[in-house]
Amino acid sequence: MKNILLILRREYLVRIKKKSFWVMTLLMPILISGFYALLFWGVFNSQEQQKVSIIDESGAFTQKFKNSEKVKFEYLKLPLDSAISRLNQKQTDIVAVIPQNIMDDPSSLRIYTGKGVGFEIQNKIENIIQNEIRNVKLAKAGIDQKILEEADVNVSSKVVVVSKEGEQKEQNTLASTILGTITVILMFSTVVGFGVQVMRGVIEEKTNRIIEVIISSVKPFQLMMGKILGVGMVGLTQFALWITLTFALTTVSSSLLPANQIKKAAQQQMSEMPQKDKDKIAKKVTETPSDAGKVMGFLKSAKSLNIPLIIGCFLFYFLFGYLFYASVYGAIGSAVDNETDTQQFMFPIMLPLLAGYLIGLMTAGQADNKLLFWASIIPFTAPITMMARLPFGVEPWELILSMTLLVISTIGMVWLAAKIYRVGILMYGKKPSFKEIGKWLFYKG
Structure with a gap:
C-alpha cells in the first residue's frame, strides 16, 4: 500500500506541476465564457436595419x-x-x-x-x-376575437409518485430529466477522459524506458494502481477547477454584458405587436406564474429529489466505473509502443461506453424503459445509465444488484488488466494481437 501511495503522489505532483496543466485549466474557462460573451455581443450589434x-x-x-x-x-x-x-x-x-x-x-x-x-x-x-x-x-x-382569446388557457399538471407503502411524493419530470442527462454526460466524459490519460502515461513511460527502472522497485500491480489513482486525482482536480472557474467567469461576464439591450429588444418587440396580442400576453402573464415564480417552483420541486443519494451514487459509480475502464486503458498502454497502435484495441472499449452514453441520453425521462433498466444492471454500461434512472427513483434491490455486479466486475477487470500489464510493460518492438494478449493471462510469476 505504501508503494501505491508513493506512485500516486508522484503521478499527481508531476502532472499538477506542469505548465500545460495550468494553462489548459485556466485557458479553457476563459475561452468558454469569452466565446459566449462574443456570441452575445455579435447577436445584438452585428445586424443592421x-x-x-x-x-x-x-x-x-x-x-x-x-x-x-x-x-x-x-x-x-x-x-x-x-x-x-x-x-x-x-x-x-x-x-x-x-x-x-x-x-x-x-x-x-x-x-x-x-x-x-x-x-x-x-x-x-x-x-x-x-x-x-x-x-x-x-x-x-x-366570431368574436375575445371569445377565442378567453378559450386559450394553459393546462399544467403535477406528477405524484405513489410508493408500494402508499407514500405520495411530488416529482418534477423536467428536473429529473435534466439532472439525469447532465450526470450521464459528466460520467461519460470523465471516465473516457481520465482513462485515456492513464493509457498515454503508461505509453510515455514505456517508450522512455523509465518503466525498467521503476519496475525493479515495485510490483507491476502497485505501479498500475498508483498510476490509475494518481491520474484520476489529477483529472478530478482539473475538472473541479474548470467548473469553479467557468461558473465564476460566466457570472462576471454576464454582469458586464449590455443587459439594457435585452430589455430594449424585448420592449421593441412588444411595441411591434398589435394591441390584441399585447392584451393576450398580458392576460397570460396574470394567469401564469412569473419567471421568478417558475424558477422558485422548479427549485422547490427539485428539492424533492433525493440529492444526497444521487451525489453518493454518482461518486460510487464514477469511482468503480473509472477503475473498471482505466485498468483496461492501462493494460492497453502497456501492450503497445505508441498511441497509433492502440486503435485496434480502442473499439471494444469504446463500444459499451458509447452504448451506455447513447442509451442514457435517448431514454432520459423514460424511467420504465426496459433497455435502460438492463443497461443500468450490466457492469459495462451501469456507471453511465444508472445515473439516468436515479432521479426518477430506483428500487433498492435494483441499486444493490447493480452496485454489487459492478464491484465484482471491477475487481475481476483490475486482476485481468494487472496480468496483461505485468507482461506487456516489458515488451518492446512488437505489436501484439488479441490472441497473444490472451496468452499473457496464463503466464506464471
Missing part, C-alpha cells in the same frame, strides 16, 4: 407593418419590374408582394431579395399577414 418595400395589391394591409430598429417598411405602388430594379440598385433590401387573392390563397405571398432574407424578418412579414387574414375571416364568420 433592413429596408423592406411592400407592394400591397390587395389594399388590405395598409399601415399594418410597423417600423423597428431592425426593419424599416415602405409602401410602393410600382410594377414588380420597377421594384426589383430598386432591389438591384440597393435602394431597398427586400420586396414583399401581396397579391389580390391573398385571402383565398395565403401561399401566394412572394418575397424578393438580392442577398437572402433572415428567418426573423420573413417570419415577421408572414405573421402580420397571417394575423390580418385570420381577423378578416373571423369577422366574416361572426
Whole structure:
C-alpha cells in the first residue's frame, strides 16, 4: 500500500506541476465564457436595419407593418419590374408582394431579395399577414376575437409518485430529466477522459524506458494502481477547477454584458405587436406564474429529489466505473509502443461506453424503459445509465444488484488488466494481437 501511495503522489505532483496543466485549466474557462460573451455581443450589434418595400395589391394591409430598429417598411405602388430594379440598385433590401387573392390563397405571398432574407424578418412579414387574414375571416364568420382569446388557457399538471407503502411524493419530470442527462454526460466524459490519460502515461513511460527502472522497485500491480489513482486525482482536480472557474467567469461576464439591450429588444418587440396580442400576453402573464415564480417552483420541486443519494451514487459509480475502464486503458498502454497502435484495441472499449452514453441520453425521462433498466444492471454500461434512472427513483434491490455486479466486475477487470500489464510493460518492438494478449493471462510469476 505504501508503494501505491508513493506512485500516486508522484503521478499527481508531476502532472499538477506542469505548465500545460495550468494553462489548459485556466485557458479553457476563459475561452468558454469569452466565446459566449462574443456570441452575445455579435447577436445584438452585428445586424443592421433592413429596408423592406411592400407592394400591397390587395389594399388590405395598409399601415399594418410597423417600423423597428431592425426593419424599416415602405409602401410602393410600382410594377414588380420597377421594384426589383430598386432591389438591384440597393435602394431597398427586400420586396414583399401581396397579391389580390391573398385571402383565398395565403401561399401566394412572394418575397424578393438580392442577398437572402433572415428567418426573423420573413417570419415577421408572414405573421402580420397571417394575423390580418385570420381577423378578416373571423369577422366574416361572426366570431368574436375575445371569445377565442378567453378559450386559450394553459393546462399544467403535477406528477405524484405513489410508493408500494402508499407514500405520495411530488416529482418534477423536467428536473429529473435534466439532472439525469447532465450526470450521464459528466460520467461519460470523465471516465473516457481520465482513462485515456492513464493509457498515454503508461505509453510515455514505456517508450522512455523509465518503466525498467521503476519496475525493479515495485510490483507491476502497485505501479498500475498508483498510476490509475494518481491520474484520476489529477483529472478530478482539473475538472473541479474548470467548473469553479467557468461558473465564476460566466457570472462576471454576464454582469458586464449590455443587459439594457435585452430589455430594449424585448420592449421593441412588444411595441411591434398589435394591441390584441399585447392584451393576450398580458392576460397570460396574470394567469401564469412569473419567471421568478417558475424558477422558485422548479427549485422547490427539485428539492424533492433525493440529492444526497444521487451525489453518493454518482461518486460510487464514477469511482468503480473509472477503475473498471482505466485498468483496461492501462493494460492497453502497456501492450503497445505508441498511441497509433492502440486503435485496434480502442473499439471494444469504446463500444459499451458509447452504448451506455447513447442509451442514457435517448431514454432520459423514460424511467420504465426496459433497455435502460438492463443497461443500468450490466457492469459495462451501469456507471453511465444508472445515473439516468436515479432521479426518477430506483428500487433498492435494483441499486444493490447493480452496485454489487459492478464491484465484482471491477475487481475481476483490475486482476485481468494487472496480468496483461505485468507482461506487456516489458515488451518492446512488437505489436501484439488479441490472441497473444490472451496468452499473457496464463503466464506464471
